[in-house]
Each structure stands twice: as C-alpha cells, then as structure tokens.
Amino acid sequence: MYSLFQFVILLLLITDLIVLWSGRVLMLIRLSAIQGILLAALLLLPINGVLDGEHIFLACAVFALKGIGFPVFLRRTSHKLGIEPMVRLRLGRFFPLLAGLACLAFSLLLENSIPEAQGLFPPLLLPVALTTLFTGLIVVVSCAKALTQVIGYLVAENGIFILGIPLMTEGSMWFELSILLDVFAAIFVMAIAINHINSAFASIDLAHFRNLRD
Amino acid sequence: MMLTLLLFVPLVAGVAMFIPGAWPRRPLLPVVALIHTILSGMTLSAVRSGEKISALGGMLQPDALGVIFLMLASILFLAASVYAVGYLREEEKHHVKRDIQKGQLFTNAPEARFLSCLCFFVAAMTLVTTTPNLGALWVGIELTTLASAPLIYFHRHQSSMEATWKYLMICSVGIALALLGNILMSVAFFQSDVDLHGMDQLSAFMAAAQSVKGTDSTIWLKAAFIFLLVGYGTKMGLAPLHTWLPDAHSQAPSMVSGMLSGALLNCALLGILRGHQIMIAGGLSQFSGDLLVFFGLLSMATAAVFIVGQGHYKRLLAYSSVEHMGILALAIGVGGTALFGGMLHAVCHSLTKCMLFLVAGNILTRYHSLSSYDVRGLREDMPLSGALWTAGFLAIVGSPPFGLFVSEFTILKGIFASGRIFVALGYLAALAIIFVGMSVPVLRMVQGRPPRDVPKEYSESLYTVLPPAVLCLMVLGLGFCVPDWLADTLNRAAALLGA
Numbered sequence: 268m269y270s271l272f273q274f275v276i277l278l279l280l281i282t283d284l285i286v287l288w289s290g291r292v293l294m295l296i297r298l299s300a301i302q303g304i305l306l307a308a309l310l311l312l313p314i315n316g317v318l319d320g321e322h323i324f325l326a327c328a329v330f331a332l333k334g335i336g337f338p339v340f341l342r343r344t345s346h347k348l349g350i351e352p353m354v355r356l357r358l359g360r361f362f363p364l365l366a367g368l369a370c371l372a373f374s375l376l377l378e379n380s381i382p383e384a385q386g387l388f389p390p391l392l393l394p395v396a397l398t399t400l401f402t403g404l405i406v407v408v409s410c411a412k413a414l415t416q417v418i419g420y421l422v423a424e425n426g427i428f429i430l431g432i433p434l435m436t437e438g439s440m441w442f443e444l445s446i447l448l449d450v451f452a453a454i455f456v457m458a459i460a461i462n463h464i465n466s467a468f469a470s471i472d473l474a475h476f477r478n479l480r481d
Numbered sequence: 482m483m484l485t486l487l488l489f490v491p492l493v494a495g496v497a498m499f500i501p502g503a504w505p506r507r508p509l510l511p512v513v514a515l516i517h518t519i520l521s522g523m524t525l526s527a528v529r530s531g532e533k534i535s536a537l538g539g540m541l542q543p544d545a546l547g548v549i550f551l552m553l554a555s556i557l558f559l560a561a562s563v564y565a566v567g568y569l570r571e572e573e574k575h576h577v578k579r580d581i582q583k584g585q586l587f588t589n590a591p592e593a594r595f596l597s598c599l600c601f602f603v604a605a606m607t608l609v610t611t612t613p614n615l616g617a618l619w620v621g622i623e624l625t626t627l628a629s630a631p632l633i634y635f636h637r638h639q640s641s642m643e644a645t646w647k648y649l650m651i652c653s654v655g656i657a658l659a660l661l662g663n664i665l666m667s668v669a670f671f672q673s674d675v676d677l678h679g680m681d682q683l684s685a686f687m688a689a690a691q692s693v694k695g696t697d698s699t700i701w702l703k704a705a706f707i708f709l710l711v712g713y714g715t716k717m718g719l720a721p722l723h724t725w726l727p728d729a730h731s732q733a734p735s736m737v738s739g740m741l742s743g744a745l746l747n748c749a750l751l752g753i754l755r756g757h758q759i760m761i762a763g764g765l766s767q768f769s770g771d772l773l774v775f776f777g778l779l780s781m782a783t784a785a786v787f788i789v790g791q792g793h794y795k796r797l798l799a800y801s802s803v804e805h806m807g808i809l810a811l812a813i814g815v816g817g818t819a820l821f822g823g824m825l826h827a828v829c830h831s832l833t834k835c836m837l838f839l840v841a842g843n844i845l846t847r848y849h850s851l852s853s854y855d856v857r858g859l860r861e862d863m864p865l866s867g868a869l870w871t872a873g874f875l876a877i878v879g880s881p882p883f884g885l886f887v888s889e890f891t892i893l894k895g896i897f898a899s900g901r902i903f904v905a906l907g908y909l910a911a912l913a914i915i916f917v918g919m920s921v922p923v924l925r926m927v928q929g930r931p932p933r934d935v936p937k938e939y940s941e942s943l944y945t946v947l948p949p950a951v952l953c954l955m956v957l958g959l960g961f962c963v964p965d966w967l968a969d970t971l972n973r974a975a976a977l978l979g980a
Contacts (some may be wrong), residue, residue, distance in 0.1 A: 381700065387671055400661070407654060416650055423654065427661050434667045442616040446660065449623045453653050456627045460646055463634065467642045476647075478582060478640040479728040481787055481796065 272312045272389060279305050279429070280371070280395045283402040286422060287367040290354050295406070295418045296341050302399075302425050303333025314389055314433055321440040328447055329428075337421060337454055344458050345414060348465045355472070358409040370401040388433055400426030413464050413471040417457045424450055483527070484536035484543070487520045487551075488607050495600030498593050506596050507566050513600060514555070514562035517607075521555035524548055524611075529970055539680030543611040545973035549824060550751055551610035553831045554744040556955075558603050560948035561736035564839050565599070567944025568736060571846060580638040581849050587638035595635050601628040602740070609748040613683040615663050615755060619656070622716060622752055625745055626652045633733040633741075644725075644732035651725040652716050659712025659752060662705045666759065669693060669701035683755060690763030699765060706756050706769050710776065713752035716745075719776045719810060720783035723803045727787075730799035731851065735842025738795065739835035742802045747827055750809060754978065757813060761979045766816065773814030774904060780807025781911035789918035794844070794853045797922060798837050801877055804915055805830045811908065812892045813978060819895025820975035825963065826888035828971070829876075829956055833885060836952035837873040840866050843945050844926070848935060853922035858931035862939070865946045867927055869953055874923040876956050878916045884959030 282298050282305070289295055307330035310322050356363070374394035403423025407416050428446075435443065461471055468475045494513040498506050527534050528548045535542040543551060569592060577586050589595075605628050608621035626649065634645040670689035679685055693699060711722065718726040730738045753773075760769035784804035791797045805826070812823025843866040848856050859867030876883035879890075889912065896905040963971070972980075 387668060404654065407650065413646065420650070420653055420657070424657055427657060427664065430661065431664045431667075434664065434671065445616070445620050449620050449627075452627050453623065453649075456630055457649060457653075460630065460634075460642075460649060463637070464642055464646060467637070467639050473646075475639075476643045478643050479647075479732070481727070481791070481793075 272309065272314065273391060275305050275308050275312065276391050276395050279399060283367060283395075283399050284364065286402050287363045287405060288360055290356050290360065291352055292345055292350055292354055292412070292414060293342070293352060295415060296338050296345065299341075299418050299421050300334055300338035302422065303335075303337065304330060306425060306428055307334055309429070309432055322435070325440055325443055328444060332447060332451055333421070333425070336451070340454065340458060341414065341417065344461060348461070348471060350412070350414060350471060354415050355411045356409055357411055363405045363409050366405055367398060367402055371398045374398060392429065392433065396426050396429035398426070399423070399429060402426070411473050413461045413473060416473070417454060417461070420457070421450075421454065482536070483520055483523055484534060484541040484611060487517065487524060487611065488541060488604060490516050490520065491600045491604040491607065495597045495604060498597035498600060506593060507569055510562040510565055510596055510599070511559070514559040517603065518555040518559045521552050525552050525970065529966060529973070540614055540617055541611040542613045542681060544613070544977060545970050546754060546977050547610040547751060549828065549970060549974055550744070550747040551607065553747060553828060554603065554606045554610065557740050557743045557831060557835045560835060560839065560952055561740050564736045564842070564945055564948045567942045568734065568842065570944075578636070580640065581851065582640050583638070585638060587636060590631065590635050590637055594631060598628050598631045602632065606744055606748050609751060613681045615666070615682050615686065618752060618755065619660055619663055622659070622713070622748060623653070623656050625748060626656065626716070629737070629741065629745065632737040633729050635734050635737070636732075641732040644728040648725045648729040655712050655715025655722065657712070658708050658715070662708030662712055662756065665701050665705035665708060669698045669705060672698070683758065686759045687762035690759050694764045699763060702760065702763050702765060703768055706760050706765070707772070709756035710753055710772055713749045714776060716749035717753065718746055718803050718806050720780040720803060720807070723780070723783070726803060727796045727799040730802065730838075731793060731795040735838050735845065738798070738841075739838035742798070742838060743831035743835035746802060746806055747831060750806070750827070754813065758977060766979060770814040770816055773810045774901075777807045777809070777811030777814055778904065778907050778911070780804065780810065781908065785911045785914040785918065788915050791918070792853050792922065793851050794856070794922060794926065795838070795841050795851055797853070797919065798834065798841060801915070801919065802834060804911070805834070808889065808892065811904070812895065815892070815896050815899050815901065815904070816979055817895050817898055818980070819892045819899070820978050820980040821971055822888050822891030822895055824971040824974050825959070826885065826892065828967070829884035829888050829959055832952045832956045833873060833876045833883070836869065836949040836956070837877060839945070839949040839952075840869045840873060843941065844870070847939060853926050855932065856926040857929040859927045862931035862935065863941060865941050865950070869946070869949050870923065871927050872953050873949070874919060876953070878919055879912060882957065882960040884956045887960055887963070
C-alpha cells in the first residue's frame with residue numbers, strides 16, 4: 268500500500284512538470300483532471316492502512332469535482348469561447364520548468380532538514396505538495412489567459428490539498444468538504460467572469476488589461 | 482437563536498432577492514440591515530456582559546475581538562443600504578450609460594443580483610466575525626471574495642471587469658496560501674495532547690500552542706503564521722500584496738467601496754489577529770509582532786508614495802486604506818498600550834472611510850469624473866457633500882477633534898512606550914507625507930468655482946447625504962469621548978491580543 272502511495276505521489280510530480288512545460292490549454296485541463304483523479308486515489312490509500320467511510324466519501328467527492336466536474340466545465344467554457352489552443356507564455360517554457368525543479372530541490376532539502384516532517388509526512392509528500400503549489404502559482408503568473416490562471420489556481424489548491432492528507436482525521440471530513448465546495452464556487456464564479464471578460468474585451472487574453480494604473 | 486438569526490437573516494434575504502418579479506426589493510435592504518444591526522448590538526451587549534453565547538454546535542461563538550468587527554460591518558451595511566436606495570434610483574434613470582474612462586457604452590448588472598450579493602457578502606462577514614473555528618473563518622473569508630466580486634462588476638464595462646478579475650484571482654490565490662497556514666498550524670500541533678477537532682478550534686489551538694512552547698514544533702508555527710500573514714494580508718491590502726485594492730475600490734459602486742474598505746479589510750485583519758493570538762499563546766509574540774510592524778511600516782510607506790501626486794480621488798481613498806491597514810498592523814505588532822489605540826483606530830477608520838467613499842459617490846454622480854482636476858468648487862456647488870468631504874479628509878488624516886486623532890496618538894504613545902524610536906519616526910514621517918499628499922487634491926476639489934460645463938440644477942438627495950453625515954458625527958463624537966461600553970469592549974479585545 269505504501270509503495271503504491273509513493274507511486275501516485277510520483278505521478279503527481281510528473282504531471283506538475285508537464286504542466287510547467289505545456290503551453291496548450293486543453294493539455295492543461297487534462298492534466299488538472301489527472302491530478303484530481305490522483306488525489307482521489309491518494310485518499311483511498313490511507314497512510315495508516317485503515318480505510319474508513321469518510322475517506323471513501325471524500326475520495327468520491329474529489330473524483331467527481333476535481334477529476335470530472337471542473338475539467339469538463341473548463342473544457343466547455345474553452346469550447347464555447349473558441350479559445351486559441353496555445354497559450355502565450357510570458358516567461359517562455361524553460362524558466363518555469365527550471366523554477367519548478369528548483370522548488371523541488373529546495374523542498375527535498377527542507378524535508379531532510381526538518382525532523383518532524385519525516386515522522387508526519389510519508390517520504391516525498393511534502394516536496395511534491397510544495398512543488399504542486401508552486402507549479403500552480405507559476406501558471407497563474409506566466410500564462411497570459413484568464414482560463415489558464417483558473418487552472419493554475421486549481422493546481423495550487425491541489426498542492427495544499429496534498430499537504431492536508433496526512434492530517435485528515437475523524438471529523439475533519441466536513442472541513443475538507445466545505446473547502447471543496449468553496450473551491451467549486453470559486454471556479455464557478457471565475458468561469459462566469461471569464462465569459463464576461465470575453466464579452467467586454469472580445470478575448471480572454473489578459474494583455475488587454477491596461478485600463479487601471481497609477 | 483440570536484446568533485443563528487444574525488447569520489441567517491442576510492442569508493435568507495439574499496436568497497429572497499432572487500425571487501423573480503418586479504417586487505420592491507430596494508426598501509427591503511435597509512430593513513434587513515436594521516435587523517442585522519439590532520442583532521449585532523444585542524450580541525455585543527451579551528459579549529460585554531460576559532455571557533457565553535454560542536450557536537450551530539459552537540460554530541458561532543463571538544468574542545470581544547470579533548464582535549467589534551461584526552458591529553462595524555452591521556453599521557456600514559445599514560449606511561450603505563440607505564445610500565443604495567438613492568443610488569440605485571439614480572442609476573435606473575439611464576439604462577445604457579457611457580464609461581467615464583474609455584467612453585464605451587455599458588449597462589448595469591441586474592439589480593436583483595446586486596442586492597442579493599450584498600446580502601450574501603454581509604452573511605459571509607457575519608460568519609467570519611463570529612466563528613472561533615479557523616476553518617470556518619477561512620471558508621467565510623473566501624466566500625466574502627466570491628460574494629463581493631459581482632458587486633465590483635455592477636457597472637459592466639472594461640475597467641470594472643479588469644478590477645474584478647484582479648480582485649478575484651489575487652485574493653483567491655492569497656486565501657489559498659492562508660489555507661496552507663491553517664494546515665501548517667495543524668502540523669505544528671499534530672503530536673500535542675489537545676483535542677483539535679472541536680468547533681472552538683481557536684481555544685484548542687491556543688492550548689496546543691502553550692503545550693509546544695519551546696519545542697522544535699515552533700518552526701511549523703512560525704511558518705504557519707507567515708502564510709497566514711501573506712494570505713490574509715493579501716486580502717487586507719498590506720503592501721506589497723495590495724495591488725488589487727486600488728483597482729477594486731476605485732471601480733466598485735461607492736457604497737460597495739465603502740463596505741470593502743470599512744468592513745471587509747477588517748475581516749481579513751481578524752484572520753491575522755487569530756494567528757497572532759495563537760503565536761502569543763505559543764510564546765512567539767515577538768516573532769509575529771516584528772513581522773506585523775515591518776509590514777505595517779512598509780504599507781504606510783507604500784501608501785505615502787502613491788498618495789503624493791494621486792489625481793484619481795477614489796484611488797486616493799484606496800491608498801489611504803492601505804495606509805490605515807498598515808497603521809493597524811503596526812499597532813498590533815507593537816502591542817501594549819498601542820493595542821487599545823489599534824482597536825479604536827479600526828473603528829474610526831471604518832466609519833470615516835465608508836463615509837468618504839459615500840461622499841465620493843455623490844461627487845462622481847455630479848461631475849462624471851474620477852479625476853480630482855475636473856472637480857472644483859464643491860463648497861459652493863455641493864454644500865453638504867463638500868462639507869462632508871472636507872470633514873472626512875480632516876478625520877482620515879488624523880486631525881483633531883476626530884476619533885482618528887485620538888487613536889493615532891494613542892498608537893504613537895504605545896510605540897514610544899515600547900522604546901522603538903525609529904519605528905515612531907517612520908510612523909510620523911509617513912503620516913506627515915500622507916497629510917500633505919491628500920490635502921492637495923482634496924482642497925483643490927473643495928475650493929474655487931465649479932466648472933462651467935456642469936449642469937446648474939442639482940439638489941443633493943437625503944438618501945445619499947444622510948448616511949455619510951451620520952457616520953461623520955460618529956467619528957467626531959469618538960474624538961470627544963469614547964463611550965464606556967465601547968471602551969470596555971475595546972479593552973477586552975486588546976486583552977485578547979496580550980495587552
């Protein structure tokens with residue numbers, strides 16, 4: 268069970284690196300869906316070996332929302348607005364990937380230097396969680412389209428979710444569910460906003476945002 | 482029951498506003514706000530008398546700190562709701578309008594959606610200010626973002642869309658980082674013997690913090706506070722995380738700007754204060770205090786830089802909010818007697834800033850320009866709003882006899898008492914620069930003769946003048962005397978922060 272858990276964690280890391288390299292909108296949406304499915308899988312592989320009803324329920328909710336719901340919703344928005352398949356990357360492809368790898372190296376170092384982390388988090392969980400969070404933030408900053416910023420936000424939130432997995436105990440499910448519901452509402456509001464951006468600017472390219480400055 | 486009503490009254494009103502049909506929604510808003518204010522007053526009274534009130538299984542359980550911000554949110558909601566009646570009446574006169582910045586045509590968002598989101602926004606702030614559960618507080622703060630984003634985009638043009646998107650994205654990412662802070666705090670207390678899963682998480686976390694005092698777990702606690710500060714600091718508008726604030730405040734309808742600045746920023750501050758309370762319990766108040774002092778001074782300095790030469794009068798008020806959030810962070814960080822000053826400052830700033838934004842809305846309606854260079858002769862052209870604009874300016878820069886003078890002076894005394902001379906010098910220098918920077922555009926707008934192209938016939942509506950006038954009188958009153966009940970509540974709140 269433990270090695271399978273590590274395998275899923277490694278898969279998550281690979282999706283992060285592809286997210287940093289990819290410049291295609293549909294690919295980013297697919298990768299966010301894969302991350303959602305992998306998160307649900309992590310919940311079904313509990314660290315202490317005991318699988319309870321709360322974990323199963325939460326895994327189903329994560330799978331339904333992050334694995335299917337959000338990606339389908341974002342893909343539909345992308346199709347409806349006729350978004351160009353390629354994203355203009357403000358920082359190119361090389362620098363985001365380099366920054367992601369640097370973050371991975373730093374968080375591996377961090378994991379080894381904090382003894383408490385080794386007792387609480389399974390190996391690699393902390394570095395992968397921090398790298399996923401950082402990957403999301405890089406996508407938010409480097410991609411010039413509103414839709415990709417939403418995907419970046421989703422990926423960053425996935426990173427935080429990974430970090431919370433070892434802390435999930437009896438009774439924490441409602442908190443996790445309310446966070447999930449909050450993220451759902453955020454994605455929903457952001458998608459509506461993207462539609463309005465498209466009507467106001469005839470594009471969702473954020474380079475058009477030049478009206479407000481000092 | 483009272484607390485449950487406090488949360489559910491705006492929530493139900495928000496849902497009711499969506500009921501289709503041409504029924505009179507607008508008059509319902511002040512009624513809801515009045516009920517909310519009465520309930521908030523009763524809650525404050527109960528907290529003051531030491532009564533342990535709780536609802537929804539302990540999820541709502543206000544303390545002195547939260548109840549101050551709750552009361553402020555209610556008062557501002559009441560002022561904004563009365564103002565909204567006049568404002569929306571004026572707005573409905575023209576279906577299609579012209580964007581004053583780019584000249585493009587636009588329409589407003591449906592009024593039902595606007596009023597509904599306003600009620601949801603207040604419900605979310607009620608949750609934030611009454612819950613002792615850090616998870617619920619996080620959820621509430623994220624909900625305030627989602628409920629207020631449509632309010633900023635009421636005027637559906639390019640500039641407001643840009644402001645809304647920046648607000649939504651920057652604050653959502655910031656709040657996600659605050660969630661990381663919550664998780665790291667749980668990591669810090671993972672091995673403590675205290676049960677952390679009850680609804681009153683704040684007390685449990687404080688007890689756990691005491692049990693890990695001096696251990697290696699404090700490194701997680703420090704990391705958690707940094708993320709809470711960055712996350713909620715983004716929403717609070719602390720520099721350099723404030724970039725969304727001038728855009729959102731300048732593009733939102735004026736009563737929304739007033740509520741964002743006067744009530745919402747306090748809610749984000751409350752998130753940081755909860756973290757600070759836990760740090761105090763863990764013996765790490767020096768660490769969190771120093772960080773707050775640093776970000777406080779940085780915010781004041783940043784505001785000073787942007788206020789000097791600022792021609793856009795709503796952005797001027799927005800940068801002034803950055804300044805005052807800096808003052809609050811500084812006061813909390815310094816501690817001691819500055820804490821009471823900080824709490825009083827939060828009250829006075831909220832009332833004054835909301836009043837100023839409401840008056841700015843009146844000026845905008847009359848002159849159709851956001852540039853202070855286009856507005857002249859307010860004293861003659863809009864006697865009531867002109868007088869309130871001048872009074873508001875004097876209040877916000879901390880001139881006597883307004884309440885902000887008392888609070889800023891108390892904070893200064895606290896800084897001197899803590900022996901931080903350089904901090905005091907930085908504080909005074911920023912206040913002096915901001916005073917000069919704000920006085921130039923404000924006095925330019927008030928003096929002189931009105932421009933010739935402004936229509937002669939104009940009368941100021943009672944709906945849009947009365948709320949800022951009442952707020953102004955409240956700030957003036959606080960300058961002369963802080964009532965016992967308020968001083969007592971402020972002292973209790975300061976005591977929770979280690980005074």
